[in-house]
Amino acid sequence: MTRKNKNFGSQSIPLRPRDGICGLYASSSRLSYSLSVVVLAILLLGVSTGVFVGAGDTVAEASGSAADGLAAAVIAPPELTAADYPTIAGVNGRVTVWLVAQLHLWFAAFVLAVPIFVFIIEAIGMRTRDKRYDEMAYEFIKISITAYSLTAILGGLLLFSLIVFYPHLFQYLSGVFGESMFYYALLFFAESAALYLYYYGWQWLQGGFRKWVHLTLGLLLNAAGTTLMFLANGWVTFMMSPAGVDPAGVFAGDTWAAMHNYLWNPINLHRFIANIAYGGSIVGAYAAFRFLSATRPEERAHYDWMGYNANFIAILALLPLPFAGYYLAAEIYAYSQQMGITLMGGIFAWLFIIQAVLIGTLFLSANYYLWCGMGRSDGAQRYNKFIKYLAIVIIASFLVWFTPHTLVLTNEELKVLGGPYHKYLGPLGIMPAKNTAVNIMILFTALSFLFYRRSNRIATVAWVKAGNTAQLALYTAGIANLLFLGVYHGYFTNTVYKVAASIPQVMTTLIVIVVSLGLDSAMYRGAREVAPLNWGRVPNRAQYALFLLAVAFTWLMGLMGYIRSGIRQHWHVTDVFRDNSLDAYTPTLGYAANVVSVGTILFMAMVIFIFWLSQVSSRKTPTEGFGNQAEGR
Amino acid sequence: MPKFGLQSTIWWPRRNESGYVQHWVDLLMMNNAPLLFVITLVVCALVFLGLDFAVMKLNGLSLFYHP
Numbered sequence: 001m002t003r004k005n006k007n008f009g010s011q012s013i014p015l016r017p018r019d020g021i022c023g024l025y026a027s028s029s030r031l032s033y034s035l036s037v038v039v040l041a042i043l044l045l046g047v048s049t050g051v052f053v054g055a056g057d058t059v060a061e062a063s064g065s066a067a068d069g070l071a072a073a074v075i076a077p078p079e080l081t082a083a084d085y086p087t088i089a090g091v092n093g094r095v096t097v098w099l100v101a102q103l104h105l106w107f108a109a110f111v112l113a114v115p116i117f118v119f120i121i122e123a124i125g126m127r128t129r130d131k132r133y134d135e136m137a138y139e140f141i142k143i144s145i146t147a148y149s150l151t152a153i154l155g156g157l158l159l160f161s162l163i164v165f166y167p168h169l170f171q172y173l174s175g176v177f178g179e180s181m182f183y184y185a186l187l188f189f190a191e192s193a194a195l196y197l198y199y200y201g202w203q204w205l206q207g208g209f210r211k212w213v214h215l216t217l218g219l220l221l222n223a224a225g226t227t228l229m230f231l232a233n234g235w236v237t238f239m240m241s242p243a244g245v246d247p248a249g250v251f252a253g254d255t256w257a258a259m260h261n262y263l264w265n266p267i268n269l270h271r272f273i274a275n276i277a278y279g280g281s282i283v284g285a286y287a288a289f290r291f292l293s294a295t296r297p298e299e300r301a302h303y304d305w306m307g308y309n310a311n312f313i314a315i316l317a318l319l320p321l322p323f324a325g326y327y328l329a330a331e332i333y334a335y336s337q338q339m340g341i342t343l344m345g346g347i348f349a350w351l352f353i354i355q356a357v358l359i360g361t362l363f364l365s366a367n368y369y370l371w372c373g374m375g376r377s378d379g380a381q382r383y384n385k386f387i388k389y390l391a392i393v394i395i396a397s398f399l400v401w402f403t404p405h406t407l408v409l410t411n412e413e414l415k416v417l418g419g420p421y422h423k424y425l426g427p428l429g430i431m432p433a434k435n436t437a438v439n440i441m442i443l444f445t446a447l448s449f450l451f452y453r454r455s456n457r458i459a460t461v462a463w464v465k466a467g468n469t470a471q472l473a474l475y476t477a478g479i480a481n482l483l484f485l486g487v488y489h490g491y492f493t494n495t496v497y498k499v500a501a502s503i504p505q506v507m508t509t510l511i512v513i514v515v516s517l518g519l520d521s522a523m524y525r526g527a528r529e530v531a532p533l534n535w536g537r538v539p540n541r542a543q544y545a546l547f548l549l550a551v552a553f554t555w556l557m558g559l560m561g562y563i564r565s566g567i568r569q570h571w572h573v574t575d576v577f578r579d580n581s582l583d584a585y586t587p588t589l590g591y592a593a594n595v596v597s598v599g600t601i602l603f604m605a606m607v608i609f610i611f612w613l614s615q616v617s618s619r620k621t622p623t624e625g626f627g628n629q630a631e632g633r
Numbered sequence: 634m635p636k637f638g639l640q641s642t643i644w645w646p647r648r649n650e651s652g653y654v655q656h657w658v659d660l661l662m663m664n665n666a667p668l669l670f671v672i673t674l675v676v677c678a679l680v681f682l683g684l685d686f687a688v689m690k691l692n693g694l695s696l697f698y699h700p
Contacts, residue, residue, distance in 0.1 A: 465666055466666070466669055469666045469669045469670045469673065470669070470673045472670060473669075473670050473671075473673035473674040473677055474673065474677050476674055476677075477673075477674050477677030477678045477680075477681055478677070478681065480678065480681075481678070481681035481682070481684075481685065484685075485685060489698075492700075493698045493700060494698075494700060496692075496694065497689075497694060497698055500688065500689060500692045500694055501685075501689075503688050503692075504681075504684050504685045504688040504689075507684055507688070508681055508684065511680075511681075511684070
């Protein structure tokens with residue numbers, strides 16, 4: 001069986017039906033996955049119905065009457081003391097729950113995202129009838145199958161950790177959300193069923209009507225997965241911005257009100273987009289891993305193509321991500337100014353500087369990968385001269401993006417500086433400068449992509465010159481508008497204007513990207529190829545950029561996840577359920593960063609293990625003379 | 634020397650050697666990139682200013698504010 005691919009030149013890639021992580025690996029993973037899924041779902045069902053934690057213990061019955069179910073019950077948060085938090089074998093409960101929850105979230109983000117873009121890639125393959133897309137989608141979903149198993153195992157571990165270390169909090173939450181936890185468990189079964197059918201039925205459900213059935217299964221899988229995430233987001237955001245409870249935290253039974261709390265949708269949107277970017281970066285790291293360990297040129301070509309697509313997905317989702325993040329932060333401020341100031345004006349502000357560095361790393365590595373990838377084309381030299389300017393602008397924006405407003409200074413340094421703000425760099429520390437910088441960074445990343453897209457093509461339409469002129473004018477006007485909004489409204493008006501100006505800034509960036517891509521698509525319709533793309537002709541350092549992307553994403557999610565959770569400070573549920581454990585304090589930044597870094601290393605080790613499994617599964621050891629059949633009988 | 638009057642390409646479309654119908658818009662676009670750049674720039678700038686104005690208006694603010 002061979003795969004012909006026009007973009008691979010004259011090469012053809014031998015494929016086995018069970019190449020890659022399928023085969024041996026699939027059968028072992030199926031067993032562990034089934035078991036972990038079933039165990040976790042049963043646990044969740046048990047918890048939601050109060051079997052394991054006795055959800056009724058902290059439930060104060062309304063007017064002393066017996067509850068007719070959760071809806072009729074009134075649930076109040078208990079007042080705890082340090083003695084109410086069990087210590088087991090000297091293990092720190094907070095760090096355990098922190099690490100396990102974070103690991104679960106990393107894997108969950110990955111396995112929720114992969115089916116989204118797998119579904120889209122499969123649909124593209126179906127529409128274009130290009131087999132390459134179908135095969136790539138299949139390989140992507142194969143990578144996520146082992147991760148599903150780990151997600152379920154870590155989910156179970158998180159559940160046990162919460163029950164063991166924070167029993168009263170868990171009782172309260174399962175009292176409020178028992179109903180949604182029940183549906184969560186049922187949905188988990190539905191998602192597993194859809195995933196099994198989607199993955200194992202891939203080759204069976206091919207062609208014509210069957211392909212439609214398969215695509216529908218993919219849709220169902222995504223619907224179940226996304227709903228699962230939305231449910232869990234409701235529990236998390238309830239802890240940040242409780243709703244459906246009175247000021248004392250007494251829950252009267254309206255689960256939807258509790259679920260549909262103030263920060264639910266901002267988190268839903270932010271996580272949905274971020275997961276796709278994250279999933280893209282992890283499969284990009286997988287492709288880089290396989291590229292670097294490949295021995296045959298065909299393999300390198302294949303994994304280079306896969307890495308390019310993964311990076312494309314990551315960039316596509318990364319571009320709107322800062323806007324979703326800004327929206328979330330704005331909603332946090334709107335919900336509670338105190339929480340917002342703790343977030344970005346207090347101790348956590350310094351983690352935002354690290355966040356800025358990591359986001360800059362993401363943009364730089366994604367752009368660097370694109371620039372390296374232009375080497376695949378013989379026509380790229382036409383655009384090489386522009387790359388240095390793109391790099392200068394992106395790096396300058398990056399520097400503005402992470403310039404802090406104030407610095408940690410000694411008294412001597414303060415005297416020398418003449419105050420907490422630097423004379424020239426101080427103004428770059430406030431949000432209008434950051435907003436302008438990130439919008440320009442996003443625009444230039446889109447421009448990098450435009451150059452990459454053009455590098456191997458020659459436009460044949462009559463209006464090329466006019467099209468290029470219009471593109472140039474569009475970008476110039478867009479950047480001028482970003483600067484006008486950022487500088488004039490940011491520095492010469494008041495705060496209301498500063499905040500309001502960020503909206504047209506975002507819209508300007510989006511308009512420029514959409515119009516420019518539309519114009520470029522029209523310009524390059526029916527364009528000539530310079531020469532067939534040389535997939536695999538890319539330096540190894542480009543693959544390390546893909547690794548960097550995955551690691552930076554992971555670390556960033558860990559840090560920002562900690563911030564999101566940490567802004568509740570000494571509250572389990574903000575303002576209604578106080579945390580009275582010995583750990584009810586905000587740890588030092590160094591300590592928090594170390595915990596997140598340990599989590600990142602653990603996660604990356606698990607991910608590398610998954611990648612390694614994919615190689616092991618395709619290896620075969622000859623057993624001449626070992627089995628009876630081999631004796632020539 | 635550019636022609637003026639009714640036969641000028643400024644006013645009337647005409648065919649070139651390849652039989653392609655040239656309109657004054659085509660000629661402007663293909664032969665005068667700096668002019669096209671300026672025109673597009675002005676149009677885009679107006680569109681973006683319109684956008685800024687609309688968003689500010691929706692927020693109850695004016696586009697130009699003098700504290």
